[in-house]
């Protein structure tokens with residue numbers, strides 16, 4: 392793999408890229424994606440936006456949970472504060488190009504400023520989702536050999552407790568003169584001379600939100616950050632400078648980073664950052680700030696729908712959400728049922744899209760009239776997707792197989808043997824079982840290792856979940872295979888019922904009959920447990936291994 396000369400003084404990240412023969416095939420991308428050899432994605436994004444919409448244009452809108460007050464930063468504010476952070480990092484903490492700086496905080500203006508400041512200094516951003524415990528922080532900080540951790544109040548205690556040798560913990564937005572915000576206020580106020588990184592210098596290390604085993608660090612280049620805006624955002628989402636974005640995914644999850652920072656800033660739009668993106672908070676923010684573009688997970692769409700259901704208004708558009716123009720769903724499959732209910736209530740066609748931390752953002756999706764509800768869509772311009780078997784041979788349309796994708800961004804784990812499991816035959820294997828239909832649409836079946844095998848049948852849990860979700864009493868459903876002496880695995884469902892539905896034997900029977908009428912009867916859940924809620928990750932994914940413990 393021929394890489395351009397690096398601007399990193401500390402070559403840690405480049406030294407730990409996988410060997411050339413373990414890289415996936417990288418596609419050149421689209422015509423307008425020939426980036427300059429020297430490219431710093433942070434200053435590129437800000438400079439481009441300021442040239443187009445001006446430095447006074449509003450950029451970040453944040454509401455404090457404590458005071459309820461709204462603070463707005465312009466593009467110029469973000470540029471100036473990230474300059475100050477870059478200056479403090481280099482002058483006071485000795486950060487050099489290529490050093491790793493961890494950012495741990497809620498979705499807030501200062502978290503975004505840290506992201507830009509670290510990159511302007513030529514350092515590598517290590518992102519984690521807030522709420523990580525000290526041991527988890529220690530694990531990623533040791534893998535990435537982090538030298539400075541920028542932590543919002545709440546995260547800083549955990550980071551300090553992590554006790555990582557060589558890692559200095561700096562609070563951001565706390566009291567006292569040593570806090571980053573106070574240090575910025577004392578800085579010179581001069582324009583920071585952005586480090587002219589190479590387009591293929593590592594910009595960030597994103598850790599997988601995997602539920603088992605040691606987290607994997609995914610190395611992403613400066614050009615990759617722009618590539619997600621130039622593929623999914625530009626060709627599917629199509630935002631404009633007047634759009635107002637919001638959403639729930641944390642900025643430490645690349646779904647959130649792209650949807651709430653990179654995509655709005657790439658077009659000079661503004662973004663509403665919520666510390667806690669609960670369904671209530673999302674609804675409130677949409678109404679208050681006239682949000683037009685929403686990023687969240689399927690479960691949040693369902694929760695919002697349940698809250699909006701006020702009366703039998705026959706599916707009229709809810710007036711509180713009339714500014715919404717674009718809704719994006721990712722992280723888990725979006726059931727056709729959820730899509731239809733949202734369309735009926737809000738009048739917006741949700742854009743489903745599958746993305747992955749390894750590939751930074753969304754690579755299969757569809758918008759507007761191209762959408763087929765229940766399908767993820769087709770490869771995003773710039774990307775290719777195929778259904779392959781274990782040996783890399785194509786599987787015929789209509790039959791399930793492994794989803795394999797390639798595009799301008801590929802999986803590159805930081806010094807990790809598991810690279811050879813994700814990248815095979817030049818393709819990125821996402822670990823999902825999909826079916827492609829003859830029109831080229833991709834239909835999610837299940838995570839490949841979650842396929843249930845019962846009495847010799849292959850059953851995809853999500854198909855059973857979707858059937859359950861069509862029942863009006865079911866708010867959430869999770870279906871797994873439980874070990875069973877007779878059948879190998881027993882199709883077992885966990886459901887959250889509407890508050891007015893009793894968790895009785897009669898309800899269970901009714902749900903079983905309901906499913907049998909809608910999908911092949913052998914797939915019906917032979918056991919159903921009614922639970923108050925389903926276990927989910929900070930990124931909105933069902934934690935199937937925890938369902939197993941619930942039974």
Ligand code: 3UK
Nearest residue numbers: 645646721722723724744745746747748752753821
């Ligand atoms: C699953 C989906 C069906 C799928 C992500 C958008 O989720 C993201 O990244 P992760 O690394 O997980 C990747 C895995 O999640 N998945 C995601 N989206 C969908 N399954 N339909 C979908 N629409 O198993 C995939 O392999 O946490 C999503 C953008 C950036 C991301 N990092």
